[in-house]
Amino acid sequence: MLRSMFLASAAIIALGSSAALAADLPASVYKAPPAQMYAPNWTGLYVGAHVGAGFGTSDSNLSAGGGSPGSIALANGSGSGVIGGGQVGYNIQAGWLVYGIEGTFTGSGISGNAPCLVFITCSASANWYATVTGRVGGLLTDRTLAYVKGGAVWEDVDYGASVPGAFSVSSSATRLGYLIGAGVEYRLNNHWSGFSDYNYMDFGRDSVDFSLSRSGPVVTANIKDTAHVFKVGVNYKLW
Numbered sequence: 001m002l003r004s005m006f007l008a009s010a011a012i013i014a015l016g017s018s019a020a021l022a023a024d025l026p027a028s029v030y031k032a033p034p035a036q037m038y039a040p041n042w043t044g045l046y047v048g049a050h051v052g053a054g055f056g057t058s059d060s061n062l063s064a065g066g067g068s069p070g071s072i073a074l075a076n077g078s079g080s081g082v083i084g085g086g087q088v089g090y091n092i093q094a095g096w097l098v099y100g101i102e103g104t105f106t107g108s109g110i111s112g113n114a115p116c117l118v119f120i121t122c123s124a125s126a127n128w129y130a131t132v133t134g135r136v137g138g139l140l141t142d143r144t145l146a147y148v149k150g151g152a153v154w155e156d157v158d159y160g161a162s163v164p165g166a167f168s169v170s171s172s173a174t175r176l177g178y179l180i181g182a183g184v185e186y187r188l189n190n191h192w193s194g195f196s197d198y199n200y201m202d203f204g205r206d207s208v209d210f211s212l213s214r215s216g217p218v219v220t221a222n223i224k225d226t227a228h229v230f231k232v233g234v235n236y237k238l239w
Contacts, residue, residue: 039142040187042093050233051084054110058124058159059205060223074221075122079112083229085128089135098145099136106130110227116161123160126227129201130154131179145185153179153201159208159223169210175225177203185235193235201227 060074089102111125130153137147155175162168183197205224211217 040190042091042098042139042145042187044237044239045088045090046193046235046237047086047088048233048235049084049086050104050106050231051082052229052231052233053080054083054108054126054227054229055080056110056112056124056126056225056227058112058114058122058223058225060116060122060159060221062219062221072117075114075116077112077114077122077124079110079124081109081111081126083108083110083129083231087233087235089235091135096139097136098139098147099134102131102133102135102149104129104131104133106229120161120163123158123162124223124225125158125160126225127156127158129156129227129229131199133179133181137185143187145187146183147185147197148180148182149197149199150178150180153177153199153203155201155203155225155227157225159210159221161210169219171208171210173206173208175203175206177201177225183231191237193237194233195235196230196232199227199229199231201229 055078057076057078059076062072062074083106085104085106087102087104089100091098091100106129108126108128111123113121113123116122131151133149133151135147135149137145140146155177156172157175158170158172160168160170179199179201181197181199183195185193185195187193203225205222207220208223210219210221
């Protein structure tokens, strides 16, 4: 019987020691898995829209004619207005490098006038611009892309010359030029992004004919157009 009491006492002491030891151990702490960093994929097809403002210049002159050298200056005017339109493009991402192609169509309210030949008012109004450009840039962060762009641009423009109460003539042209620009795009998630950029467009100097009447003589002006356009917009990546 003494032996049984001894074994029972030993068991009680062992249980007490285990409980005390367990009480001294630190409580287990649950650790959540590390958060996954968002790394957007820039490769894919996108569409979007933009708005902005532009500033244009138009420099014109007439050939002196009659075998005389040089030309007669007409006007050197400027104009401004709002613009807006849409774009579609495709990006390819290779590490930190992002490159692709983009096409845009932009309606334009850029217009202005200036005096020419003292008593005549000359005017120019851009109706729309269409562009096809290449883009290449680098990722400043996973979400932020800085880029440059360059390519071809088309301008549809109306020119006019008038003397109030006397006469007016007009002519329209679709001109081809070049575009260079730069911008920054920020990706909000894997589909939506916002951007802002600047474009310089130069259409060189072209000859534009003005007819004083249906059967009358044609006057040819040599006109050089340039434009500076600032845009903000959004893109949606389709896939």
